[in-house]
Amino acid sequence: MTISFEGKVAIVTGAGNGLGRSHALALAERGAKVVINDLGGARDGSGASSDAAQEVVALIESKGGEAMAHGANVAKMDQVEDMVKQTMEKWGRVDILINNAGILRDKTFAKMTIDDFQLVMDVHVMGTVNCTKAVWQIMRDQNYGRIVVTTSSSGMYGNFGQSNYGAAKMAVLGFMNTIGIEGAKNDIRINALAPTAGTRMTEDLMPKEVLDMLTPESVTAGLLTICHDDAPNRYILCAGAGGYASTRLFETDGIFLPADEQTPENIVANLAEVSDTSNQSAMETGAGQTQKFLGKAMAYMQNKNAE
Known part of the structure; x- marks a missing residue:
């Protein structure tokens, strides 16, 4: 079986760099029209630039694909709604949503400010909720939708210094579990990806020889298996460095x-x-x-x- 996304329209958040970029390029390579969403901020969420998103669009178009960029901050519902509106005006449908955008504000809980906790929750949890809500009725009307949330081993198992990130990454699983039930009658399937990859988020945490194995592409291969026509529903796929496993409660x-x-x-x-x-x-x-x-x-x- 060859997995194809011909005729599909996909929105990938945080697609200017790292995993999101890899996801977007792979979807486009297999035929999808892709919205490259990227606020362009640093990994802690500061700053903004559209250069990275425009570069990914140019790369897809150079290979004969179709793509558009949008700089919506996923934590801002009005910006997300504008992104979806522009997508519908351009292509008339949204088949796939990859909730990938995220930031880190790592500190021990004793040293962490409530603002840093809130910001991480806003981007990871409400960013996922906002984007999903903005496409939900479209997918219901189409009787088709594939949604991926991005979870993490830090949420499922815990990780020192990441109480905010861990809380957010576990929260998206609770969200997935419920809307996966609600969307099933309209063939909307939602799954979770738990990635391990060498990106801007991890480049200063691991030795180079390990990072060389932790490619975004190894994670993206897993992503494609949970957002195609025959994807499962409410499945947690863990992927990284060529390893693939499933987590279940x-x-x-x-x-x-x-x-x-x-x-x-x-x-x-x-x-x-x-x-x-x-x-x-x-x-x-x-x-x-x-x-x-x-x-x-x-x-x-x-x-x-x-x-």
């Missing part, structure tokens, strides 16, 4: 305690069974947990009544 089977035994002491006494992973399962929706616990309660009552 699992819940243990757990225990049931009758009302007169529901004490913290009894939970602690049974913690090994609470934590036993032998019968763990992935929940399809939040309601699955409620159904499981009520099922345990019902089984207890039936056994009690049968005695």
Whole structure:
């Protein structure tokens, strides 16, 4: 099977450099018309320039592709709406949204200002929400849409000095899990990419020989698998340096305690069974947990009544 994006229109945020640039070029190479969104700021979010986005557009056009640049700040809804409006005026549809734009403001929580926490949340979380909201009805009307959010191991597992970034990157997974359910009836599928790559975000954190393996292109190969026609839904793909894996949230089977035994002491006494992973399962929706616990309660009552 050859994955093609012929006839598709894609918006890639933060596409002037690094991963976003790689994503945009790869989508264009496989036939997509691409909106190169880039505010042009430094990795901490300061400054702005359209030069990087225009360079990517020129590169795509030089290879016979179609692209346009837009400098919307994804944290500003009016700017995002203008970007989508211009896209619709030019190409008449939006099939793919890659939420890639991001910034870093790394510090320990003790030293971090609330402003730095808020800014990272605004760009990563509200930037993702704004862009998704701006294309949502378009995709519903088309009965087609592919959306990617960018998560991180820092959010899923934690990373020293990144409480703001980690909180934001976990938040987009909660967003994905719900709108993936809501969009399914209109064939809107939303997945998450957890990248490891050598970009401006990481170039001063790793030795050169490692960075040489952590190419944006190795991550982009993974991205293309979660935004094409046959992509999954609500899937977390981890990619980097040629490695590809999936992260899933699992819940243990757990225990049931009758009302007169529901004490913290009894939970602690049974913690090994609470934590036993032998019968763990992935929940399809939040309601699955409620159904499981009520099922345990019902089984207890039936056994009690049968005695």
